[in-house]
Amino acid sequence: MRALTVVCALLALASGATARELSFPLAVxxxxxxxxxxxxxxxxxxxxxxxxxxxxxxxxxxxxxxxxxxxxxxxxxxxxxxxxxxxxxxxxxxxxxxxxxxxxxxxxxxxxxxxxxxxxxxxxxxxxxxxxxxxxxxxxxxxxxxxxxxxxxxxxxLGPPVSEARALVRASVDPGRAGPVVAALETLHPTQAAVDDEGVKVMVAVDLPATAAVEQAPEPALSPIELQKWQGALEHWDAFLVFVIKNLGSIARRGDVRDDLLDLLLTSRHQLLTVLASGPTPGVDPVRQLFLDAWEQLRAIVRRGALQGGAEDRVVRFATFLVAGDILAALDAAGPGLGIEISADGLRRLARTLEPNYEGDPVAYSEAPDAALRELFQFHEPEQPGGGPSPGTWWWPGPGAAEAADVAPPDLAAVVRRLERWVPNDSEREAYRDAVARLLSDVAERAAEVNAIEARFRPVFAHLVPTVGWQESCWRQFVEKDHRVTFLLSGSGDVGLMQVNRRVWRGFFDLEKLEWDIAYNAGAGAEILAQLLNRYGVREGRGQVENGARATYSAYNGGPDAYRRYRLARVARTERAIDVAFWKKYQAMAAGRALDFVLCIQGWSPSRTQLSVVPRAATPNSCMRSRRSSATRTIEACHISIARRPIASFV
The missing domain is CATH 3.15.10 (Bactericidal permeability-increasing protein; domain 1)
Known part of the structure; x- marks a missing residue:
């Protein structure tokens, strides 16, 4: 709250047209x-x-x-x-x-x-x-x-970090509008020092020039090149955050610090999706609010993870990072008057305060898998399909488990080969359903094992994975488009069977494999669900284990901040419908009544007494009612899934 209070105070003071001396604290x-x-x-x-x-x-x-x-x-x-x-x-x-x-x-x-x-x-x-x-x-x-x-x-x-902050701010303003900013930076001076719980609080004052409010005419829509630049600014921000998180995570020994770093990364990326979905606003820096939203949480993690003991040079580097970032965040509150933007050059300079000798570009954006990021948060690479499943673990979404147990399970590798670019017709529907069920059963078992899921949550997880596949994609990896087979892709960048978002999970998985390898996509989704279950679902499932599944899916759909969404009273109608639809599907899956509904071939209307006490009208049914071949080759837009998030303009 400290940085938020400073920002609000600065915004209030900066709104007038008279030059004022503004004060804000720096914590040593x-x-x-x-x-x-x-x-x-x-x-x-x-x-x-x-x-x-x-x-x-x-x-x-x-x-x-x-x-x-x-x-x-x-x-x-x-x-x-x-x-x-x-x-x-x-x-x-x-x-x-x-x-x-x-x-x-x-x-x-x-x-x-x-x-x-x-x-x-x-x-x-x-x-x-x-x-x-x-x-x-x-x-x-x-x-x-x-x-x-x-x-x-x-x-x-404090001179070096303050000088670094001055250079950082200069790099974050258009040269044509730099005059007032440079003049303001020259007036930065300390006024007093006091003790608080974080350390010594040094009050810093700056004289901001008068910025009379000017009513600006609406700006024209951005050109294609400007749109690309706008998207690039957001990608530079994400790359900067990953660089800082990896740098901090490499020296953070405490597990709770690493958990908070993952929470910060995923939360910021879900916010980035929202910004992409909203589209650009001419004249508005897209990174500014993302930076301000993340900074307070990031600085708290830095204090716990990097400043508590350790080598002196490391402490000094992170202290410089915090001081420079605090000054940038505080002065950025006057951004409407000074024209400050969080530019790629500014982020690059701030990142280099942590690693001055880093040879690469700390804000370079890449979709390639990042082994260091995966290792930091102990994510596992989805395994290639092997032999048959463990005895008694082969699952299918219908009744008659005893009868199914008498049938020898197919070799998984053969199943995956059969599923490659398979868009089933009516006559293939049953075989396709059983093949996907076999695959999801295997990846769920593997993910539960490598992520050491508690024994009491193993049955929950075994139902959770196929239910999420049902909720997200109707068990489809591939669809037909313009008479050609391609991978399922939502407007917000969610890919394939498990609708793994390629921006949220950038660096954790191989994007091309997520698109074209159904086993890899299923394994990635199961890995994400296992991680979220261990981090959020277990704590929610202490009283009732099924709540662990509901919390895990809420986090899967909406990010770490949403893990309690399924039980909150005040939730947006669309999000409520998503969580209710998932819960009905999960109960059907656990009861062995999923049947062909997992393919969304026909309308599904479970009775309240069988599956839920929630009014039936609260849960939109699957929209695919036709049994015609064409109905099995596409996914209707009204299917309640992660695809109902706001559609991003750039994917």
Whole structure:
């Protein structure tokens, strides 16, 4: 909320036509302060000699340095040991030793030179039980001056990140409109420093020029080249976010940090789909709101994952990244008046604060599989079809499981070969249904195994995978278009049997295989569902396991933020219809009553008493009612699925 408050305040102040001084905070994290103090006290490597004379006869050694808040001051603590004696002819006479803790309080202050320092120091010394003793106090009278002098000499230089932020903002404004921005940047100056829970908050002021409100005439629609540039800006943003997430994830040891990074990535990509679906607005930066929406969550993850311990150079790099990004986010609130845009050059420069020596382009967009991204979030490559399934696991969507068990299951590789570019006619419908059922059963079993799905959720997952295929595509990978067979593709870029969105899951899977390999598409969908079940479905299914399936599908359809959508009271009508339709299908699948309905050949109207207590009118039925061959070769638009999301202009 901190950045949001700053942005709202700046927007309110920037709306007038009079030049004003605007203020916003920069947080200097305690980890950065700790690294600076440790360097000054020579304990950056763990243990350091702060003072030593007479060949060790007089010395002070500190370790385990820690910096935190104490009311309105900064508290610095360290474990230490000291020895004080009299050196004579190589001997240490009457040495007195101490082992305990040092505690120093200080008030932060910032100067016009952007140097953050400590003033009004107050120090104490304790024994190993954090108790004051007479001996320790006398020793400390001899040592206090040295420690306080060293702490007082600590200076955190905010100049480099502020300079980086200035260059970043300059790179984010059109050269023809750069004059007011450059003038405003030159007025950036610190005003005061205070302590809060994140660290030391340095207040920064900037003088914004007067920007009288001008009513602009409607701009013409974008040309094809401008449309391509507009889409490219969004792709640069996605590439930037992936670069930062991979950089942070490579050093984040905590599983919850990596989970939050995946949540951020998927949420941002679902928002990107919404922007694409809405289309461009002339004169509006498409990346600006995506950046502001993601920045607060990203900075919180950086603080937990990168600034909590670790090498000093890494802490400094990420601190520079945060300071530069905070300044950009704050000044961007004045974007309507200053013409600031989050450009590719700006994103590129911000990314390089994390990895100055990176040889590639951190905002280059590629649809190729990204092994590092997949490894970071422990996604598995869909396996190629092998032999037959485990005994008793072959599933089909109808009754008579005992009878089906007497029939030897076909070899999966042969099944997949048969499904290649297969658009079934009426006479092939049953064989096609059984082949897809066989494939979905296999990929569900494999995904459950490699993702270690809990035993009590295994039956749920076995029903979930084929139900999602039914909901998303009516079990179709291929359709006929203009008398040619092609892969099923929605207006928002969802591909094939499991309607895997190629923008949301960019880098996780091979796009060409998603399009033309039905086994790969099924495996990718099952992998996504397994990941979402473990992350969101399990927590929702603690009381009733079926809720795990409902939460997983809501997240599959709407992104991580939507995993509770199925049970919320206030949900958009279209989204409610999607979740209700899925739940009815899931219950039919679990009860063995899916039958030929999975192909959407005819209208499906399950009774309320059999499948759901939701009023029947709330669930649109499948629209394909004809048994004619042509009805099996296309998917009607009114089928309730992920394809009902707003249609993007560019896919």
């Amino acid at each position: 994290d305690y980890s950065l302060l700790q690294a600076a103090i440790a360097r000054q006290l020579h304990v950056a490597g763990g243990e350091g000699v702060v003072w030593e004379e007479a060949r060790g006869c007089r010395s002070l050694v500190l370790r385990d340095l820690h910096v935190e808040r104490s009311d309105a001051r900064v508290r610095v603590t360290a474990r230490g040991r000291a020895r004080i004696g009299f050196g004579l002819f190589g001997w240490c006479l009457a040495p007195v030793g101490w082992d305990g803790y040092v505690e120093t309080f200080a008030r932060p202050a910032v100067g016009a030179d952007w140097q953050l320092r400590f003033q009004d120091l107050e120090s104490h010394v304790y024994d190993r039980e954090w108790q004051r003793t007479t001996l320790a106090s006398r020793l400390w009278e001899l040592l206090r001056g040295r420690v306080e002098r060293e702490v007082g000499n600590v200076a955190v230089d």
